Amino acid sequence: MKKALISIFTLCIANATMAKLDRNQTLKVMDHLFSIYEVEMQKNLPLRVELNWDSDKAQASIGQNDKEVHATVHGGLARLKYMSTDSLALILCHEIGHIIGGAPMVQPSRKYSSEAQSDYFANKTCFKRYMKSTSTESEMNLTPEEKRLCPEEDQACIRHLNAIKTESLSFKEAGLDYPTTLLTSSTHYASITLYNDYPDNVCRQETAIKGALDKERPICWYNSNEANMETGYIILKDAPEAQIVATVQDTKKWKHGCAYKVSFLELWNPSYFNPLSDREITQNYIHSYQTCKLSKGDTLSTVVTKVDERLYMNVESKDK
Structure with a gap:
């Protein structure tokens, strides 16, 4: 993705030796994944992608204005102990989902797909597309019970659920209250679809699993009876x-x-x-x-x- 990918980094040897992913592994995932979606993401605006390797922030982000789409990955995310190439790809799929993941969108502006929809797109669509052109050497973190969520001998499904599990362990390491098992489900019922905030973390993980298993969005954030969801991305200008x-x-x-x-x-x-x-x-x-x-x-x-x-x-x- 030579036109779209602009990588900015300063290698820190001390941090690199402790990293779960090194700089080159991180860049390889970024380059490959954003290359897959380059055409779709640049349909209306040019795409700029940066790796801020020196940063200790454990996060990735994406934003857009009337000039460009700008994605940033911080080195602290790659250096989390449990981070793998697959879990990093899954996190970046969420960011891509904000731009092309479709409805439900944040309301009323419709500038981005909602947080929960971006989670669903990441697992329902994006990561599966990524897996088709990559292999994995990620450490297996699934229990036998968690593996049984997949159809028997479905190695792609097992790889996908392992990425979700590793992502959850990484978020837990970063200080978020994420479940450490894939066998929990949210008890919340959404009387109104959640547009403008994050679901609780159990619900987010459940959303990821539903997407991985090609199931419908969970009721902990999505109300399928809610009619007439506005669609189509817009960027507000000069709103009173x-x-x-x-x-x-x-x-x-x-x-x-x-x-x-x-x-x-x-x-x-x-x-x-x-x-x-x-x-x-x-x-x-x-x-x-x-x-x-x-x-x-x-x-x-x-x-x-x-x-x-x-x-x-x-x-x-x-x-x-």
Whole structure:
């Protein structure tokens, strides 16, 4: 992927000798995986990929604006004790999923596929495509019971579940409260599809397993009865906004969550460049992608953004 991959690194010998993956292994996974998806990811914007090998951050990230898609992998991620080439590929598949993983997307901006959908895409589609052109020498971390989640003698499935297990062990090492077995499942039921946040970690692992086994998305974050999910990626520009503190006058349910009508504005701080008027705020419902948590008379403190002629609360800046 000579056109798309720009690697930036400074080799640290002391860290490299302790690494689960070395710099060259990390670059090889990055180069191969992003090459597979280069055409799809660069359909609208050029792709830039960086390895920040000196960084001790155990993370990878991706973002886009109106000029490019930019992916970054930090060296601390590769140096986690349990990290393997397969688990690194799986993590990068999640990042790729944010750009081409489809619906459900973050709402209302639809700039990225949601966190849970990116997990599902990574396992349902991306990692399987990666496995077809690679082999593995990863240490086997699955128990006999975990192997039995796969059809008998399905080595590709066993390799995939082992990557999920190794990914979970790596996240646990990085300080996240991840399960260390693949035999747990989430007890949460999503009355509303989760668009704008991470599911709990048990649910995330369950999502990965469902994708690996070609099963439907789990109900811990996905509600299949929820109709009319908006699709199609967009990047918001010049969206009118204002910060408010107001009294809730009325609440109502809408198809994706709760909407609030406010009356008295204790605070109205409009955006300097793209102000949202106080009149428009008080005359329209403000929509949320969550269940109703406030009642009449309660105080609503939020940033209100106008998207497609509708008002929304707490649209994160990274999602615009």
